[in-house]
Amino acid sequence: MSNTEPLAEVRDLQVSFVGRENTVHAVNGVSFTVNPGEVLCILGESGSGKSVTLRALMRLLPPQAKIEGTVRAAGQDVLALKGKALRDLRGGAVSMIFQEPMTALDPVYTVGQQIGETIRRHTGASHAQARARALDLLNLVRIPSAERRLDAYPHELSGGLRQRAMIAMALSCDPKLLLADEPTTALDATVQIQVLILLRKIQRELGMGMIFVTHDLGVAAEIADTVAVMYAGRVIESGPVGRIMSDPLHPYTAGLLSSTVHGQPRDQDIDAIPGSPPDMRRLPTGCAFAPRCPRRRDGCRTAIPAERFPEPNRMAACIAVDEAAFA
Amino acid sequence: MSQTATLPASPDTFEDQAAPETKIRSYWQSVGYRLRHDKMTIFFGSIVILIVLAAIFAPLLAPFDPYKESIIGRLKPMGWRNHTLGTDELGRDMLTRLLYGGRVSLLMGIVPVIFATCVGGMLGVIAGFMGGRVNTGIMRTMDVFYAFPSVLLAVAISGAMGGGMLNGMLALTLVFIPPMCRVAETATTQVRSLDFIEAARATGAGTFIIVRHHVLGNVLGPVFIYASSLVSVSILLASGLSFLGLGVRPPTADWGLMLSTLRQSIYVVPVVCALPGLAIFVTSICFNLVSDGLRAAMDVRM
Amino acid sequence: MLDSQMEALTDMATASATVELDPRDRGGAQQPLLIVRDLLKHFPVKGTGGKSVQAVDGVSFEVQKGETLGIVGESGCGKSTLARLLLHLIRPDSGELVFDGDPVDAPRGITVSALRRQVQMVFQDSYSSLNPRMPVRDSVAFGPFVQDTPKLQAREIARDMLAKVGLNPDQFGPRYPHELSGGQKQRVNIARALATNPRMVILDEPVSALDKSVEAQVLNLLRALKRQFNLTYVFISHDLMVVRYISDRVLVMYLGRVVELGPSEKIFSAPQHPYTRALLASQPSMDPARRMEEPPITGDPPNPIDPPSGCRFRTRCSFAEAVCEASSPGLASIGGDTAHVAACHMLDRASGHSLATAGSA
Numbered sequence: 001m002s003n004t005e006p007l008a009e010v011r012d013l014q015v016s017f018v019g020r021e022n023t024v025h026a027v028n029g030v031s032f033t034v035n036p037g038e039v040l041c042i043l044g045e046s047g048s049g050k051s052v053t054l055r056a057l058m059r060l061l062p063p064q065a066k067i068e069g070t071v072r073a074a075g076q077d078v079l080a081l082k083g084k085a086l087r088d089l090r091g092g093a094v095s096m097i098f099q100e101p102m103t104a105l106d107p108v109y110t111v112g113q114q115i116g117e118t119i120r121r122h123t124g125a126s127h128a129q130a131r132a133r134a135l136d137l138l139n140l141v142r143i144p145s146a147e148r149r150l151d152a153y154p155h156e157l158s159g160g161l162r163q164r165a166m167i168a169m170a171l172s173c174d175p176k177l178l179l180a181d182e183p184t185t186a187l188d189a190t191v192q193i194q195v196l197i198l199l200r201k202i203q204r205e206l207g208m209g210m211i212f213v214t215h216d217l218g219v220a221a222e223i224a225d226t227v228a229v230m231y232a233g234r235v236i237e238s239g240p241v242g243r244i245m246s247d248p249l250h251p252y253t254a255g256l257l258s259s260t261v262h263g264q265p266r267d268q269d270i271d272a273i274p275g276s277p278p279d280m281r282r283l284p285t286g287c288a289f290a291p292r293c294p295r296r297r298d299g300c301r302t303a304i305p306a307e308r309f310p311e312p313n314r315m316a317a318c319i320a321v322d323e324a325a326f327a
Numbered sequence: 328m329s330q331t332a333t334l335p336a337s338p339d340t341f342e343d344q345a346a347p348e349t350k351i352r353s354y355w356q357s358v359g360y361r362l363r364h365d366k367m368t369i370f371f372g373s374i375v376i377l378i379v380l381a382a383i384f385a386p387l388l389a390p391f392d393p394y395k396e397s398i399i400g401r402l403k404p405m406g407w408r409n410h411t412l413g414t415d416e417l418g419r420d421m422l423t424r425l426l427y428g429g430r431v432s433l434l435m436g437i438v439p440v441i442f443a444t445c446v447g448g449m450l451g452v453i454a455g456f457m458g459g460r461v462n463t464g465i466m467r468t469m470d471v472f473y474a475f476p477s478v479l480l481a482v483a484i485s486g487a488m489g490g491g492m493l494n495g496m497l498a499l500t501l502v503f504i505p506p507m508c509r510v511a512e513t514a515t516t517q518v519r520s521l522d523f524i525e526a527a528r529a530t531g532a533g534t535f536i537i538v539r540h541h542v543l544g545n546v547l548g549p550v551f552i553y554a555s556s557l558v559s560v561s562i563l564l565a566s567g568l569s570f571l572g573l574g575v576r577p578p579t580a581d582w583g584l585m586l587s588t589l590r591q592s593i594y595v596v597p598v599v600c601a602l603p604g605l606a607i608f609v610t611s612i613c614f615n616l617v618s619d620g621l622r623a624a625m626d627v628r629m
Numbered sequence: 630m631l632d633s634q635m636e637a638l639t640d641m642a643t644a645s646a647t648v649e650l651d652p653r654d655r656g657g658a659q660q661p662l663l664i665v666r667d668l669l670k671h672f673p674v675k676g677t678g679g680k681s682v683q684a685v686d687g688v689s690f691e692v693q694k695g696e697t698l699g700i701v702g703e704s705g706c707g708k709s710t711l712a713r714l715l716l717h718l719i720r721p722d723s724g725e726l727v728f729d730g731d732p733v734d735a736p737r738g739i740t741v742s743a744l745r746r747q748v749q750m751v752f753q754d755s756y757s758s759l760n761p762r763m764p765v766r767d768s769v770a771f772g773p774f775v776q777d778t779p780k781l782q783a784r785e786i787a788r789d790m791l792a793k794v795g796l797n798p799d800q801f802g803p804r805y806p807h808e809l810s811g812g813q814k815q816r817v818n819i820a821r822a823l824a825t826n827p828r829m830v831i832l833d834e835p836v837s838a839l840d841k842s843v844e845a846q847v848l849n850l851l852r853a854l855k856r857q858f859n860l861t862y863v864f865i866s867h868d869l870m871v872v873r874y875i876s877d878r879v880l881v882m883y884l885g886r887v888v889e890l891g892p893s894e895k896i897f898s899a900p901q902h903p904y905t906r907a908l909l910a911s912q913p914s915m916d917p918a919r920r921m922e923e924p925p926i927t928g929d930p931p932n933p934i935d936p937p938s939g940c941r942f943r944t945r946c947s948f949a950e951a952v953c954e955a956s957s958p959g960l961a962s963i964g965g966d967t968a969h970v971a972a973c974h975m976l977d978r979a980s981g982h983s984l985a986t987a988g989s990a
Contacts, residue, residue: 020364045840046811144928158929159704188703188867193911194924215840218913222920241917259845261870262915266893269852270874272845276810353805354762521757523768526818529716530772530825531745540771544762 028233041224095175101162112150160191232288239314368620382429391420413599436562443503451511555618656730668724686885699876766802812843891969
């Protein structure tokens, strides 16, 4: 794999779940790239398709999912992999951490055993070697009394420690790409910031690329290099995190920023986005955000807005964003 | 209280975007919808309905008198002189006997389940909702009955009471109360810890009102599914009791009893003698499969 | 008249004018609507030989009429248990509640059911907050129905409340919970709580499970409803920013105890307790240029089963000393201002802590 090839490349990804009564179009044409050493944050609310997109990178989707498009990760065509090659990719070059460490860790094995199993499976190391490496990893994720914790069961650890153990497990085989699905959403604020700082440090130290899914703008601000904002299964804005937070182009991103509770004066209403997210079984024609958009106009409902690139590295899918204005 | 417009303009009354566009369907309506599209269940359900109808209308459908014996017409094969399914060891028409026997077998199968559901279900809901010592008292009593294998327990109770159809049904009811109670108790315990029950308590609702409005509706599902699966077991057990002579007395027609009396003649006309067994088997299996279909339709996460 | 006297008179006038008294009022404008004294609830843990989860361990505070008191804390702090204790959904082991001057569940006081006619609760939107087998309008009508309102009238109240929370009663009334979005369900929860016309509403993490854009809508709704129905709120959340926005006063809990209590702006501009400071500092900054390199506090909130002796925060506090292990600090007022108190030895000169002052600025 050459140095200039992106770590993850997704082009026009479409995922739909065919059910008995209806079909849910969870992802409707998502494209992005992640370079080595870069952190991409996929920002979106429930139903936006962000988790499904993430899981598509490892093909961790249920069998009734129909996937179309191009998905490349760590130099391989993920959608074409089968059997052993796919299993080698998962946990090997590409690794994932989840939201709920309690359910992601097997309760009947100790932490050391679980990490060791992943190591042995991917590298063929011996038990002793795997255990030594597991200890190294627990130290890397700053778990106090690591030696003792190797033999602890998941339920014996607190939420923050469990999450760190899961991160250790994900790092065990030196992944090049780390996928994180809202890993801090279920954690308390004081623990969340610790885990975020830890992830950032590890990502820098190991030179990994990371794709971090979240619904929290504050988290994105703490960890992302670039942000892709998703709505109703599409990326509606993307760009460097600083630019997006200070100068959002898409009305949805602007609405998210203004509706996040962060120090607004107490005697005024918060500037909220009206209405509810769309029903993914029945998407409206044209721009999915139009019913709730303060800037909607006639052209919005007729066609899905094309992507516009008003600045280098920035994209916004909104007809109100005029490229010429930034020329 | 004034109706002034101090509230923000309701965003959810915007157009049609906010209101869910799917048809309103109550839980039971969606169950019905799923069942209507489940071909297997419809197929087996139809068979069950046919069997039940045949049993109900036995006097109209039966070609012969179920009690009319015939010395020369004993153990004749299928098709002999208008006897479509042959005759039994006393010369009575098999088809007639099967139809009439269905009445007894189905009755002995279904009635105990209905009573056990009512009694066991009620006990289970009480145990589940009250918790604590009431729960321990009820559930541990049930455990005592659980210690006995159901067949032995049914035989023991029925035998102690002297056999006969009513005693058999009573025995089966007693056998089924503990498992039904357990299912209801589990379901109730699960529901009890949910937030909307606490919300109901917070409005000051008493136990009885909460159970009636909130608990029963949610517990009915698992209980009903379990009851429908019990019917197939009950038919088997009822036939077993009759087979052992603890059910109806001869000459009443009953599938289990027929199996027992035809046992010795199996080498003479094997097919005819196996017919009551086939009836039991088919009925039981069909009830079982319908119950599975019901479970699949009802058990879907909303 | 002197300017200062004019000012004082105007202040008094506005103070009594802003609190519009409910027709059911008994204690007057100065009487706190709810007084909580030394509330305690321990849950014994089986099989550990007498150990218990010290969920709420001696909590005292007051709720003034017409205010929003925010209660904030992390997991294990006991705030959810406290919420349920306030409505007697869980019976306290000891301590007392006084509602508008009347002790609750005590001789010569009011009964718990009488309390529940004046205080209601909004639950966190979870899949279990509404009965899945009941149309939403029946869930809302259930409260008035239980409180002796005839069925038809209860249904009318339900329709009315659904409209007031922003849901068209004809469109949404017959729906089942699984057909509603998170925000819509939460509006139903609010309608359910308000259907019985309470004076005080306890909100237990009402927006925590919602997306941020919906959270903003619901917060706006809560504020409007408070004004319209002249309510008093106790708002419980783990989200400091939300609590800061919606509350007049804030109470910070840690492991079953109150560690700081005071006006919202004071708490956020000048937090006194090390835990409050750490909690505030842990909030993401929303500015990518100002990222934290080191976390303000390490470790997880400890287990409420075996809390540390003395000051419960000492295991994570960078200023902990011997006195912190020996005795637990009481709530000391900050700089003579009794409205702002914190439980820390550093604020009490008599404690013997090396950094103790007689109240900081």
